[in-house]
Amino acid sequence: MKIKKDYLLAPGPTPVPPQVASAGAWPLIHHRTPQFRAIIKEVADGLKYLFQTKEPVYFMSASGTGMMEAAVANLMSPGETMIVAEGGKFGERWSEIGKAFGCNVVITKVEYGKAITPKQIEETLQKNPKARAVFTQLSETSTGCVYDVEAIGKVVSKTDALFVVDGISGLGAEPCYPDKWNIDCLLTGSQKGVMLPPGLGFITVSTKGWKKVEEAKCPRFYFDLRAYKKSLEQDDAPWTPAISLLFQLHEALKLIKSETMEGMWSRHAWLAEATRAGMKGLNLELFAERPGNILTSVKTPSGLDGEKIVQIMRDDLGVSIAGGQGSMKGNVLRIAHLGYMDRFDITTALSALEFALKRQGHAVKLGSSVAAAEEILWKDPK
């Protein structure tokens, strides 16, 4: 049988750079040692740079959903009102967590693919003056829509409410300045822009947020930020940390520092622009109202099944992209350009998409999307 090479272009997990991957196989060292504390110290510095914040950033052994629970459990008390911006599956997850913890969840909704507006948040805050926090995404991974978090932050900062942003798919690809943008809690996972395998989560809280952490009444232990704070002050972790993933994080943060955050953002913007150009070359319609640097979502051409396209690309051509989730299933294709990605990942993804569409009988002019993308990719990012 013919050798098949595999390419990962889904919005998480994303490809891991070889020097980061190999650190996952390093011999373990014990975590309660000066040797490991030196690594934690450097990782903590690197995470502050990644998050562009002066506040400490905590790492936990958990997926991104664990970080979302950490945000709710540490910032809310049962019965308190939380406003959730729901524009996709991950907005909905905020609501589910809030309900599980007995919060009064007020949902402000937009259609899948559309962006939550600052105006919408402002009106919801006015109707719910006792709301303790507003929960949103930087990028709603399920639709590919990026929210104007800076503008929403301005609106929230005029109230007593806290502003909580799930940056799980966005951080590293989209500019985000929590300290300047009035974000009180920002979190992400490891398997997206940070270029690691899944299994680690990261979270930071503003001074305003910390006051609430001390008072919040939701029960919590594993995700209790107070335990992480006390430990990190001694370059330590409260529970046995995921040592091999931390070795990998240590390596990934070196790469991030060397490219710089500005460099990462402009590389992602360039890859996104090329992908959108490629989609235009194929006459595919963008799905997201505010498409971002993370992934490009398009509507499946009518008469075709998006799930089948994803399957052909993955099983026959070796290129993993994502389809739609929930009610978007079959109707949306999502190609990520997130993390350890360069120009030929985009041409590969677009070629594979052309092939899958053609194999399904769709009228495709071979090379049309690649040629359109190449108009962007032959030069370096700005």
Next chain:
Amino acid sequence: MKIKKDYLLAPGPTPVPPQVASAGAWPLIHHRTPQFRAIIKEVADGLKYLFQTKEPVYFMSASGTGMMEAAVANLMSPGETMIVAEGGKFGERWSEIGKAFGCNVVITKVEYGKAITPKQIEETLQKNPKARAVFTQLSETSTGCVYDVEAIGKVVSKTDALFVVDGISGLGAEPCYPDKWNIDCLLTGSQKGVMLPPGLGFITVSTKGWKKVEEAKCPRFYFDLRAYKKSLEQDDAPWTPAISLLFQLHEALKLIKSETMEGMWSRHAWLAEATRAGMKGLNLELFAERPGNILTSVKTPSGLDGEKIVQIMRDDLGVSIAGGQGSMKGNVLRIAHLGYMDRFDITTALSALEFALKRQGHAVKLGSSVAAAEEILWKDPK
């Protein structure tokens, strides 16, 4: 500077076999694919074998403490009574988690190093007839004491209470039969007998336990066993799983199956017997009343600082063992023989201990502990 080889003989993290380590560097594949579901299916079978249970075993991205929280949050409601057997730091952790979740924690205590008796549990259950569950350890890692979980299970099974066992350091090294021994919830972490890096936890619940999971009122989302059950029935995980650690688990379970559980237990018993013989050869006094197959704890010889011994062994000789935790700090030395360990790991640890004691001015006859251990180790395990 002289090359220094490092040896990990602490009770977690434990050494990772090379074929398991290298799987930590494998290219990631997407988790929502038939390819990854095939791995989950095999891992789920392997975990049932590891746990010696017919019930499904769930894997989560978290440390062992996360699994302890999962047990409390899924099996208790706020205000309900839980009995905790406290014989060390990890017994105390059960109490802390119970308190964080608003349970009425009834503590039955024994001195550090002693074993909780079935009689003690029986009396505490009689005094607290409304107790919903009894929480204990299979092995209290902080003291090296193994509890008679089979006998305790018999006592608990005469009541309506559930029996919850933290097998974090014990599973794989000590025989444990949850189905036969009336254990309603058994859990462990990845970095002990399972021979993986830390970052994964495993948990199983009996039919009796599941009735309580459905009714329990503690808030939970990330650790909600109902979500894991629903997913695992489709060879899936509810949140993005720690893919690289699951690749490693897949490899480790192959090794475990090949050695068999009976083989693992007898190897650990053999290594433990040799280590105890070595300690006797050095005239060191065992600390634990019921020393197990996991680790051997001894009292630091009078006049010496245990922390200093640990430091010399680690920093000067390259051999990581553990000292005492909390009030045991400085007074206890703990050498683990857990996970990926063979005879020469024991002779190495004992040599290093001889050297560190001698370097601290203790009267040591060089070779005395190694010779004593060799009397056990020259033959194969029974």
